[in-house]
Amino acid sequence: MKAVVTGNEMKAIDTYTIQEMGIPSLVLMERAALSMVCRMKERIDRADRILCICGAGNNGGDGVAVARILFGQGYSAAIYMAGNPEKWTEETKKQIQIARNVGVPEYNELDLTHIRVLVDGLFGIGLSKTVREPYHTLIEKVNQWRGRRKERQVWAVDVPSGLSSDTGQPLGCVLKADYTVTFGYMKRGIILYPGRELAGKCFVENIGFPGKSLQVHPSAGFTCHVQDFEQLPKRKNDSNKGTYGKILVIAGSKNMSGAAYFAGRSAFVVGAGLVRILTPEANRVILQSQLPQAMISVWEETDRDSLANMLAWADTLVIGPGIGTSEIMAQRLKSVFAGSQCPIVLDADGLNLLAEHEEWYSLLNGRTILTPHMGEMSRLTGCSIDELKADRGKAALKLARERQIICVLKDSSTVVSDGKHLYFNQTGNHGMATGGSGDVLAGVIGGLSGAGEGLFKAAYMGVFLHGSAGDAAAARFGFRGMTSVEIIEGLIEILKN
Known part of the structure; x- marks a missing residue:
């Protein structure tokens, strides 16, 4: 059996891992980004132009790290920061600094003209309110772009932006994904419809949360496998x-x-x-x-x-x-x-x-x-x-x-x-x-x-x-x-x- 967690349960596991077990947040972020890149490389081509849309929270930091790792491996990857810079978390600030030092290209405006692969790092599991402007318009623009050509791909970081990680219901609007790479444990909202359909094919990646963190903060939810x-x-x-x-x-x-x-x-x-x-x-x-x-x-x-x-x-x-x-x-x-x-x-x-x-x-x-x-x-x-x-x-x-x-x-x-x-x-x-x-x-x-x-x-x-x-x-x-x-x-x- 595998645990299926709510957003709050996952936050508690994450906090315990960082504060009590001593594993730095940036280490978890790096592992998350690396696991996502490994999954993406199974399904993208070297010639693909990749854009990582990143919010102000740590989900955005994950997206920035994904862009930097792909760029470092010779892929045409760039970043678009959609979040308010005044609200960037410390981890996201650090990831942006590293990406700029490495020379990862940044978009000042959202231009999807030549993009084939998009990474959704806008919102994470903490979203609980209805998506508002300017993010609503941004998500609708990406969804329209995705729907025009079958070969275009959207990869969601942890959960698709705008999706409730607890119920699988849209919080106003959802950035529809072809693939979702979720970290640590499966989220309820990715199993429950319509979330399961909006998330596309889902991968659960172990990024180093110790088993003790789940023992201390157990989840009421679980699922079965073969x-x-x-x-x-x-x-x-x-x-x-x-x-x-x-x-x-x-x-x-x-x-x-x-x-x-x-x-x-x-x-x-x-x-x-x-x-x-x-x-x-x-x-x-x-x-x-x-x-x-x-x-x-x-x-x-x-x-x-x-x-x-x-x-x-x-x-x-x-x-x-x-x-x-x-x-x-x-x-x-x-x-x-x-x-x-x-x-x-x-x-x-x-x-x-x-x-x-x-x-x-x-x-x-x-x-x-x-x-x-x-x-x-x-x-x-x-x-x-x-x-x-x-x-x-x-x-x-x-x-x-x-x-x-x-x-x-x-x-x-x-x-x-x-x-x-x-x-x-x-x-x-x-x-x-x-x-x-x-x-x-x-x-x-x-x-x-x-x-x-x-x-x-x-x-x-x-x-x-x-x-x-x-x-x-x-x-x-x-x-x-x-x-x-x-x-x-x-x-x-x-x-x-």
Whole structure:
């Protein structure tokens, strides 16, 4: 796992490194500039004319150092100082002095006529106010220049100027980047949309922040990478089907058997030993044909005692895909919540019914994972979708803390919270915007929970795995051609490898 930080968290790490660990700010600045130059040299040509636009803060100092290093290595690099000289930081003043001593060219006016590569060192992670003039006009001018020719490149220093490093939202306007080189740790605003798109391809560079600085100033946020697949539950030779969890999937309604199939199938694929599906009679034959390895029970034959036996049998419940929101289903869910003690993954129509029956939270006993998309989250919280998207992390954290649940807030950039921590997902793609994808996720999380994973870990690893499966499916079938069937195939491929 890798830390994902806010602007203030990164500032605290930076300050501790400088003041307590004794690593000078100029040393960190030099390392940052050098790491950026190394990344740029992989994608630029010697003949390219490069302009570094620099602000008054240390982000501007980084930009000046980038120009000086490139110039020293024979590239045609120049500087344009956009910030007020009276507000230059001491480090930026020093970098300008060194650059002038070396002979790096400076522009007195912003002229992009012959520029092919632009380095954005205007604002850094400290920006919290709306971008004002003259910077607004400057950013719009650069964006227009970038958009005229595909071969032009913009490289952002740490974060694109005008982007909130915490929420990924534009602060008035954003200087759109093709590449962003961010230092130390990934920033939340570069993972969350629209920031992820505005930042382009992102590189995280270690410029020498000691591990102790993150221990002293820990971040609530984190993300997963390929090596984190090692966290998945290990299977043992000396085991049986009961070892890997018994999942009760309460899903489906008439003409909605697919939701039950996808949830049950994906639970099996991630390793569940046994899966029972409780669904209407209309789905029995279909599911027995599609998923013969699952046990099928139907509501029409389920009385109070048989329901109690099923709930006692299960290690985890997956509830909601395709069940509808009828009054009789509401009564059934209340009985299920009251009669069960095991973990619950609540999805889809289960969430819509919960939004109508807030008193049910008292029955969930801190053992429930909610998996709302933005529309369902809006119904659960009473907030508009625009309000939720303005700060996805804050929304998930708040619901998890207030309701004592795990929140998987599904979106183009999904976040998961237990009320204390935030997982930011970086896997997945727009091809996963297809019917049944959420049902697959519910089954994946339920399968991991049933195998003994803690609720929070089952939730964030399920999201990570589900998105990785979508990426594998897109690589094989393309974005337009993939459906939830292909996502499950991607899941099988990921787990095999």
